[in-house]
Amino acid sequence: MNGNEEITLAEKISGYVERIVYQNKDNGYTVLNISGEEGEMTCVGTFSFINEGDFIEVEGELTSHSVYGEQLKVLNYEIKEPEDMLSIERYLGSGAIKGLGPGLSARIVRRFKKDTFRIIEEEPERLSEIKGISERMAREISLQFEEKKEMRSAMIFLQQYGITMNLAIKIYQTYGNRLYEVIKENPYQLAEDINGVGFKQADEIAEKIGINTDSDYRVKAGIHHVLLYASTNGHVYLPKRELFAQTQELLQVDKEKIENQIMDLVIDKKIVAKETEEDVMIYASAFYYMELNCARMLLDLNVPYSVYEDDLEERLKNLEKITKLELDKMQRKAVMEAARNGVLIVTGGPGTGKTTTINTIIRFFESEGMEILLAAPTGRAAKRMSETTGFEAQTIHRLLEISGSSVESEKGNHFERNETNPLETDVLIIDEMSMVDISLMNSLLKATAVGTRLILVGDENQLPSVGPGNVLRDIIYSNCFPMVRLTTIFRQAAESDIIINAHKINEGKSIALDNKSKDFFLLQRETAPVIINVMLQLIMQKLPGYVNAAPYDIQVLTPMRKGELGVEKLNQVLQQYLNPPSPDKNEKVIGEGFFRVGDKVMQIKNNYQIEWEIKNKHGFTIDQGTGVFNGDMGTIKEINTFAETLTVIFEEGKAIQYGFSALDELELAYAVTIHKSQGSEYPAVVMPLLTGPRMLFNRNLLYTAVTRAKKCVTIVGKRETIEKMIENISETKRYSSLDLRLAEIQMQE
Numbered sequence: 001m002n003g004n005e006e007i008t009l010a011e012k013i014s015g016y017v018e019r020i021v022y023q024n025k026d027n028g029y030t031v032l033n034i035s036g037e038e039g040e041m042t043c044v045g046t047f048s049f050i051n052e053g054d055f056i057e058v059e060g061e062l063t064s065h066s067v068y069g070e071q072l073k074v075l076n077y078e079i080k081e082p083e084d085m086l087s088i089e090r091y092l093g094s095g096a097i098k099g100l101g102p103g104l105s106a107r108i109v110r111r112f113k114k115d116t117f118r119i120i121e122e123e124p125e126r127l128s129e130i131k132g133i134s135e136r137m138a139r140e141i142s143l144q145f146e147e148k149k150e151m152r153s154a155m156i157f158l159q160q161y162g163i164t165m166n167l168a169i170k171i172y173q174t175y176g177n178r179l180y181e182v183i184k185e186n187p188y189q190l191a192e193d194i195n196g197v198g199f200k201q202a203d204e205i206a207e208k209i210g211i212n213t214d215s216d217y218r219v220k221a222g223i224h225h226v227l228l229y230a231s232t233n234g235h236v237y238l239p240k241r242e243l244f245a246q247t248q249e250l251l252q253v254d255k256e257k258i259e260n261q262i263m264d265l266v267i268d269k270k271i272v273a274k275e276t277e278e279d280v281m282i283y284a285s286a287f288y289y290m291e292l293n294c295a296r297m298l299l300d301l302n303v304p305y306s307v308y309e310d311d312l313e314e315r316l317k318n319l320e321k322i323t324k325l326e327l328d329k330m331q332r333k334a335v336m337e338a339a340r341n342g343v344l345i346v347t348g349g350p351g352t353g354k355t356t357t358i359n360t361i362i363r364f365f366e367s368e369g370m371e372i373l374l375a376a377p378t379g380r381a382a383k384r385m386s387e388t389t390g391f392e393a394q395t396i397h398r399l400l401e402i403s404g405s406s407v408e409s410e411k412g413n414h415f416e417r418n419e420t421n422p423l424e425t426d427v428l429i430i431d432e433m434s435m436v437d438i439s440l441m442n443s444l445l446k447a448t449a450v451g452t453r454l455i456l457v458g459d460e461n462q463l464p465s466v467g468p469g470n471v472l473r474d475i476i477y478s479n480c481f482p483m484v485r486l487t488t489i490f491r492q493a494a495e496s497d498i499i500i501n502a503h504k505i506n507e508g509k510s511i512a513l514d515n516k517s518k519d520f521f522l523l524q525r526e527t528a529p530v531i532i533n534v535m536l537q538l539i540m541q542k543l544p545g546y547v548n549a550a551p552y553d554i555q556v557l558t559p560m561r562k563g564e565l566g567v568e569k570l571n572q573v574l575q576q577y578l579n580p581p582s583p584d585k586n587e588k589v590i591g592e593g594f595f596r597v598g599d600k601v602m603q604i605k606n607n608y609q610i611e612w613e614i615k616n617k618h619g620f621t622i623d624q625g626t627g628v629f630n631g632d633m634g635t636i637k638e639i640n641t642f643a644e645t646l647t648v649i650f651e652e653g654k655a656i657q658y659g660f661s662a663l664d665e666l667e668l669a670y671a672v673t674i675h676k677s678q679g680s681e682y683p684a685v686v687m688p689l690l691t692g693p694r695m696l697f698n699r700n701l702l703y704t705a706v707t708r709a710k711k712c713v714t715i716v717g718k719r720e721t722i723e724k725m726i727e728n729i730s731e732t733k734r735y736s737s738l739d740l741r742l743a744e745i746q747m748q749e
């Protein structure tokens with residue numbers, strides 16, 4: 001209890017809900033005014049389902065609040081059918097039934113008196129005896145009345161299983177009156193049908209209902225859950241032995257049970273099992289078909305185009321004259337192969353001339369009068385592509401035109417551009433391909449009509465995409481498509497130690513860490529507190545001037561989430577220093593930490609539906625749309641504790657308003673994991689490297705981190721750790737098989 005609140009006595013009162021002042025749909029916490037015989041009263045408590053106009057009986061403690069005055073803290077409540085005629089009339093006329101205002105309600109009650117509710121339920125046609133009510137309207141009134149009653153009982157039923165109001169409403173909307181059957185027989189169905197319900201929650205409900213731990217439904221749902229969970233770690237499938245081990249750990253049931261259900265799921269086409277020499281690969285069906293479709297569509301696009309070979313050289317030379325840049329042998333090859341083929345992959349490390357090659361390819365096709373589209377997986381990468389090529393590039397999501405459909409499905413049908421409405425272009429160039437996951441690739445290919453030239457550009461040595469799949473590497477390893485690997489580091493790029501060291505790291509060679517460089521430093525420190533201190537000094541004092549950027553633009557990258565130098569801890573510290581508390585900055589507590597106005601944040605999942613708008617300086621909306629994606633970064637502009645919203649401004653000035661219940665989509669981003677930093681570039685990167693698990697602290701990770709920096713890399717930690725990372729080529733295995741699908745199809749043809 002608050003210090004400024006005083007309990008006086010227990011009370012039981014009844015009356016109408018005059019007004020719902022506030023309601024939190026997650027936990028049902030509600031403030032409402034009721035009006036009863038003794039006047040108006042403010043009630044505060046948890047109401048799972050209530051409408052304005054309802055007649056309720058509440059029991060609670062009468063308290064006196066220093067600000068809000070007298071209130072009833074509700075302990076119990078019951079929704080009652082109003083009994084006296086006045087109450088009935090008020091209920092009907094309260095707006096609870098659409099189309100019935102006070103006038104009509106009064107007439108109904110005058111006619112049917114205390115029998116009104118029975119008539120509405122049992123003989124609704126009699127309502128049409130009243131002037132102003134047609135037979136159709138009578139049926140509608142009765143239907144609505146019935147629905148309200150049904151919904152109320154559904155809410156009360158679901159509440160006993162600890163289901164929040166928000167979720168209860170979704171369940172009711174999905175199943176209607178079938179929900180009792182679903183919950184009692186197979187609550188695991190919820191995890192399949194309703195966004196936001198996972199296996200764990202369904203399992204909790206099942207336990208409360210008393211469903212056996214080895215029920216078929218539970219085992220099936222468990223298998224599905226393990227596969228989906230694997231996909232959040234980037235896997236498209238799991239080898240059967242791993243699926244078994246993980247499912248057994250989750251469910252604690254016999255192996256035989258799992259084996260049987262796997263067979264059943266295969267028969268039901270919910271999962272796909274593919275046998276190889278060593279093992280059986282098991283896929284959630286959606287993922288299997290995504291890979292299969294991608295393979296088919298890529299091969300369909302991969303047709304040769306006839307070009308006048310004689311003057312190809314000539315035309316290239318002319319282009320070089322215009323761009324005043326002579327391409328090297330591999331770059332030339334890339335341009336020619338782009339002209340000759342339907343699919344081309346261009347790969348290479350930093351500074352090897354990928355952008356320069358894209359530029360020439362664009363100019364080549366442009367001179368042929370062809371339509372060209374450019375895209376990249378993230379907003380930042382698209383922006384960089386626009387800047388370096390001088391052509392407009394967009395995110396792949398935007399290119400495909402998000403449909404804003406309310407169904408977020410694994411099948412990825414969120415886009416207006418698809419097989420029935422493909423992109424209208426002759427050439428499509430995608431940069432930063434290492435970040436494209438199988439689902440996005442599937443959507444992209446669906447929207448790419450045969451006859452379009454597809455050019456995929458990326459660095460195969462970057463970490464694979466955050467989402468499932470290993471698309472770029474699989475395509476390269478399949479050997480099914482023309483590919484050009486760029487390796488020359490050009491003079492200008494060779495002046496940067498960031499680029500030189502990145503290549504050395506990639507080749508497993510040691511790097512100079514003597515601090516004689518202008519853009520690559522190691523500050524040797526041995527303990528976490530000292531490392532944190534040094535990082536703070538770098539970000540707040542030294543680096544902003546050195547790289548000419550704001551402290552917010554200097555990015556801390558770290559391998560881990562947990563631990564003293566993990567993202568979570570570092571964000572707490574950095575928030576405290578870079579955005580200290582202040583009376584004019586609202587805050588919102590989240591778990592153990594909080595968000596504060598001014599914080600740097602990152603979106604951590606794809607959200608295709610959320611709306612954004614861009615306003616000009618006069619406050620007029622100049623652009624709007626939907627969608628924000630995993631890895632997008634922004635700054636908190638406003639926290640409104642009354643409306644329970646938090647507004648973030650993302651790149652390009654896109655403002656997005658999050659309800660407090662959606663804040664699990666955001667994370668502080670002063671520090672981010674190296675995995676999440678893919679595709680982004682920052683003026684300066686600061687990286688603590690002390691010790692960590694071998695599977696994580698590897699060459700690939702260090703390479704990705706270093707290549708994120710444009711002007712300066714500073715590692716704070718141990719030299720020995722860096723050396724070990726360069727030597728360590730063990731990588732966490734990613735289970736993906738686009739290369740196998742490509743090979744299979746080619747064999748069949």
Ligand SMILES: Nc1ncnc2c1ncn2[C@@H]1O[C@H](COP(=O)(O)OP(=O)(O)OP(=O)(O)O)[C@@H](O)[C@H]1O
Pocket residue numbers: 325326327328331348349350351352353354355356357490491492493
């Ligand atoms: N044929 C060439 N002759 C001379 N300089 C070149 C040539 N090709 C590229 N360069 C120069 O090399 C540098 C790196 O090239 P570019 O930006 O195209 O590489 P990149 O692979 O796109 O690099 P990153 O991945 O780091 O963006 C640039 O300064 C560019 O002007």
